[in-house]
Amino acid sequence: NAGVTQTPKFQVLKTGQSMTLQCAQDMNHNSMYWYRQDPGMGLRLIYYSASEGTTDKGEVPNGYNVSRLNKREFSLRLESAAPSQTSVYFCASSSDRGSDTQYFGPGTRLTVL
Amino acid sequence: SQKIEQNSEALNIQEGKTATLTCNYTNYSPAYLQWYRQDPGRGPVFLLLIRENEKEKRKERLKVTFDTTLKQSLFHITASQPADSATYLCALDISYGQNFVFGPGTRLSVLP
Numbered sequence: 001n002a003g004v005t006q007t008p009k010f011q012v013l014k015t016g017q018s019m020t021l022q023c024a025q026d027m028n029h030n031s032m033y034w035y036r037q038d039p040g041m042g043l044r045l046i047y048y049s050a051s052e053g054t055t056d057k058g059e060v061p062n063g064y065n066v067s068r069l070n071k072r073e074f075s076l077r078l079e080s081a082a083p084s085q086t087s088v089y090f091c092a093s094s095s096d097r098g099s100d101t102q103y104f105g106p107g108t109r110l111t112v113l
Numbered sequence: 114s115q116k117i118e119q120n121s122e123a124l125n126i127q128e129g130k131t132a133t134l135t136c137n138y139t140n141y142s143p144a145y146l147q148w149y150r151q152d153p154g155r156g157p158v159f160l161l162l163i164r165e166n167e168k169e170k171r172k173e174r175l176k177v178t179f180d181t182t183l184k185q186s187l188f189h190i191t192a193s194q195p196a197d198s199a200t201y202l203c204a205l206d207i208s209y210g211q212n213f214v215f216g217p218g219t220r221l222s223v224l225p
Contacts, residue, residue: 004156031210031211033213035215040122040217041217042117042202042215042216042217042218043157043202043204043215044215045212045213045214048211048212050210050211056211058212059214090156090157092156094210095210100210101147101159101162102147102157102159102204102213103159104156104157104158105156106155106156107154107155107156
């Protein structure tokens, strides 16, 4: 059981470049989430997906798009990266029960120059 | 405005003492409140969950309380050990598993 996996672990982009962060979980969870974590600000929700085929905006969705490819995979795309998107990105998953915990991936450290 | 705060950015305590961390929030009505531990360079790891109708929850050396009137949760680690040193995050479930709000975290250092 790998849990939640994320690729890549590190990435450096130039302003205006695009990239996709990949996330996969093997726990048969319905819900998946993308967060960003910045110093002093805690984790902020970018997008979440309550089930395959559905996505909803979180607190900070601007500049990002997501795809829930299937039940296992949830990707985050930056179409035109900006320095303000320099952050650590975490993917998480949970069962569809409201009282369940979230399981987090190891994170992707992204720097936009 | 809606806000979630944790009492301090950093907390230092002596080994063996009880560490108490605070999470305060305004203008939310969470169904659940969770506490997570995060080590440097890693993702958060779930520790405890407490529901809005529960006053207290325990797990080994950990205890969490939840006062919905004060809009506050306290997280206690008894008989603290250097291995407990980490950042602790509180998180509000504000939409029954669909949406979570995290606090900024408290970095705990347990000194030998």
